[in-house]
Amino acid sequence: MASNRRLISAGDRFGRYTVVSNGAPDRHRKRRWICVCDCGAIRSVTTGDLAKGTMSCGCFSREVTRSLFTTHGMSKTREYKIWKAIKTRCFNENDRSYARYGGAGVTICDQWKNSFESFISYIGAAPSSGHSIDRYPNLFGNYEPGNIRWATDKEQSLNRRNVIWIEHKGETLCAKDWARRIGMDNSLLCKLIKKQVPEEVLARLIAKRGLTKQWQPNQ
Numbered sequence: 001m002a003s004n005r006r007l008i009s010a011g012d013r014f015g016r017y018t019v020v021s022n023g024a025p026d027r028h029r030k031r032r033w034i035c036v037c038d039c040g041a042i043r044s045v046t047t048g049d050l051a052k053g054t055m056s057c058g059c060f061s062r063e064v065t066r067s068l069f070t071t072h073g074m075s076k077t078r079e080y081k082i083w084k085a086i087k088t089r090c091f092n093e094n095d096r097s098y099a100r101y102g103g104a105g106v107t108i109c110d111q112w113k114n115s116f117e118s119f120i121s122y123i124g125a126a127p128s129s130g131h132s133i134d135r136y137p138n139l140f141g142n143y144e145p146g147n148i149r150w151a152t153d154k155e156q157s158l159n160r161r162n163v164i165w166i167e168h169k170g171e172t173l174c175a176k177d178w179a180r181r182i183g184m185d186n187s188l189l190c191k192l193i194k195k196q197v198p199e200e201v202l203a204r205l206i207a208k209r210g211l212t213k214q215w216q217p218n219q
């Protein structure tokens with residue numbers, strides 16, 4: 001990427017960061033830069049992070065959060081942690097849940113990704129500490145306007161059990177079983193049915209690829 005090739009040198013500024021020196025590469029052999037933040041924090045930052053627009057040690061979003069919670073009179077920052085966790089699941093390949101989220105094509109809309117304030121002003125505060133964010137009504141959809149809600153664990157498991165059932169020529173199976181039957185990756189099928197009519201997607205796929213003969217339920 002052109003932005004990664006941009007020459008970075010001491011004295012350059014990225015938001016609140018000022019580049020101080022070239023740091024040692026990390027264990028992924030990514031080039032790192034020692035940066036000092038306007039707040040005084042010193043951090044080792046990758047070229048990629050700078051190119052992606054990392055602008056501070058985190059003090060900026062902490063300030064936004066603090067002012068938001070002060071404004072709203074909220075004492076806890078659970079919502080902020082939840083927002084961070086969503087982003088981790090969607091973008092951090094090292095996260096345990098990444099395969100089921102980012103790896104399966106799930107993302108968070110840019111506006112929320114880049115702004116906790118924007119996210120929290122859409123969804124509002126959690127109704128209770130027993131609520132977390134659920135993708136609803138489309139369990140396979142993205143974290144985006146119209147597809148998230150605060151839900152209790154009970155509501156969430158109901159949503160999860162409420163998997164997508166797809167009918168084809170009189171046979172009804174859940175998306176996961178259809179994926180096995182077509183012989184394709186489940187996360188890919190989910191990606192395809194996310195924004196189209198599942199029955200139509202399935203019919204097209206079966207016409208194109210056929211069905212696996214030796215398929216058995218609960219394989």
Ligand SMILES: [Zn+2]
Nearest residue numbers: 037039057059
């Ligand atoms: Zn800072």
